[in-house]
Amino acid sequence: MPADLAVIGLGHLGLPLAQAATAAGIDTIGYDTDPRAVAELSAGRPPVDGSLTPSEIRRMLSCGFRPTTHPAELGRVRTAVICAPTPPAAAPRTLDLTAVTGAARALAARLRPHTTVLLESPVPPGTTEDVVRPLLEEGSGLRAGRDFHLAYSPARLDPDDRAHGYAHTPKVIGGLTPACTESAATFYGRLTDKVVRARGTREAETVKLLETNYRHVNIALVNEMAVLCHDLGVDLWDVIRCAETKPSGFQAFRPGPGVGGHGTPVDTVGAHRPLRLVETAGQINERMPQYVTQRCATLLNEHGKSVRGARVLLLGITYKPDLADREGSPAPEIAQRLMDMGAAVSYHDPYAPVWRVRDLPVPRADSLYEAAAGADLTILLQHHRTYDLQGLAVKAQLLLDTRGATPVGAAHRL
Template sequence: MAAAFVGRVESREAKVGIVGLGYVGLPLLLAFHAAGFRTFGFDIDPAKIEKLQGGKSYIHHIAEKRIAALVGSGRTVLTTDYSRIAEVDAMLICVPTPLTRYRDPDMSFVVATAEAIAPHLRAGQLVTLESTTYPMTSEDLLAAILEQGSGLQAGRDFAIAYSPEREDPGNPDFDTNSIPKVVGADTAAAGDMAEALYATVTARVVRVASMRTAEAVKLTENVFRAVNIALVNELKVIFDQMGIDVFDVIDAAKTKPFGFMPFYPGPGIGGHCIPVDPFYLTWKAREFGIHTRFIELAGEINSGMPQWVVGRLVSALSDRLGKPIRGARVLVVGLAYKKNVDDVRESPSLVLMEMLEERGALVDYYDPFVPVMRRTRKHGEFEGRASIGWSPEALAGYDAALIATDHDGIDLATLVKSVPLVVDSRGASRALSPELQARVVRA
């Protein structure tokens, strides 16, 4: 099985299917297409398929000319028809793995995808899960569903592997091709198959001992980030009370050439990874009688940051303008969870807007990357809201502005000159003149 598969990969005869065409799946589809493979893109959302077939991109940092090249080549099938899974040699599953309202793993997308694939699975295929998940998902959940639904056996009839996605949307320095790919498989032969496949689109493949090891790698990367962000968020609150700028502290500390890695505070954490992934490990650890105190403490600190930021804004409105938050017009600057992307998944900006409106504020937002709010799992009430137009006249109508995302290109000088109170939760105003900085409240 492995030798024939590797031969087809090397000759580019292998057909590669990507299941789930979001922020992870679509770049992967483009990468395999660029490497010369015949590719299949599967998604349950017909609107996505229709846009792609029309040469349109629904992800800001993916240029439409790349989509046009994909569609125009004649080597790509874009479909909602999962029966065509039977035509591919490898299928890479890139579906969401969110949390439930109780912060438990929501595996419904993985389960539904596996159940849709299983009837069409055939001998000799490679199935790789890329969705972030808890250790042992691939062997205990995915493989079991595929075996039951297909009548085939993993490791004997088809190969299964896990390779965690490592996308960083909007990062100009790293992309699918340059980020090393971690791969773990259920057998040595499956590992050879997965390694051969990924080696065609990534600079380096890192083989690990097992699928559960690969699953743990991804969680470790994001737990590391979550804990360190929580640390600097806590330091921000402490230093603020001492009249110390945490960004000045970090800038000086990072001049040490060893023993320090800079992380930066903000109004909370967002995106699919950091707010979600650590709790997958926390949930699985309970099965083994382990209480993940460090991870959960980091989660408490990070999830508490929006409340601290709103408290700073409320106090500043009262102290500087003599106004209550109720009835105040507040502009949230930046809706995406990080700079220079259109991704609003788990964005703290949405929490900030919700909290401000609960206190009676009249809230609008400005984000050049998010002209109209799409529906999100937790904040459906914001669907359809539109970004305001950016002008001194429009800005002057607000009592306060809260910088929640530090997109490049936003004219912060005009913002500070036009709005009576500007609260900065990202340290973005540090680039302004000392005179303008003096008018900004840090949060």
């Protein structure tokens, strides 16, 4: 059965696009090579990352959304959007494009003339033209810019920003040709209030690079400030509170036990010069889980206890508050380091009923306050809104707040 749109990749990038498209009345199929994920979606069950609720999935299905593992469906659409994941590669701060190239090959074998092909996956600049374009042309016998349209549009949706959503998040578009850009703009204009045209695919790809690196560099700055301020006996959280009143030239970022998320900072693009600031920022952020465990050991020692044999409760193991997504969360590394030091680690998270570290189950606390009262040290890694931090600070024997969310004086802060 023909459809207007194929979303290739039903993860944290593809599902919000498919949701927006079906809500706009666009006949949409979702293609993924994972049969289990497709079966779960077809049955109305939400993804494990919690990006969509069961009711949202059911609404999509009732509007005609069809998840599938059959690549033949890709040859029956007017627009195809590649939303394949690009996880970190073996080399530090580079991306693995295996899923993107696989998606391009699957589409190329069934690509029809006049189709608009869009790439949304985070990729290094040049990927659309130098990697995806040759695969599409060789596999289809068609020529990009003449027989079909090709463009790049960075995914920019913040999963926990319900105020903006897809319709109110501007879409940046860069096409292989001006006609490719306009074809992409026509499509995205059905989904969002504002379309921003870049000069080409490389400029659009570099938008994503800049936005991701901007976040990581600024988090690294404030993480380094957290270490400095602790050594100086300065309340960093009060410093940030005051600094963010500046009407221009300052945007507040806050420290944490790690960065997390799907956006991997990229400091080397092919044979081009490395981005040294991004490389340094990555090293700073990657050290934060180690710094947190050092702070834990110091706190326990200051209270006459050793890490070895200590009962440590971790609160919030997801990478963002009020979401189930654990991608890049620092919690596993912190748990591993504490275990290696001999601590007995347990956790609580309303969005994670089961958690395994090193393929071993981590005990989950059923009663939060009882667990905090019984733990030698409680560490707030993620501030979910369900946590009553005032009450928790009273119950916990020793509380380390890595998010600056507790009332002043109620806990030790990062």
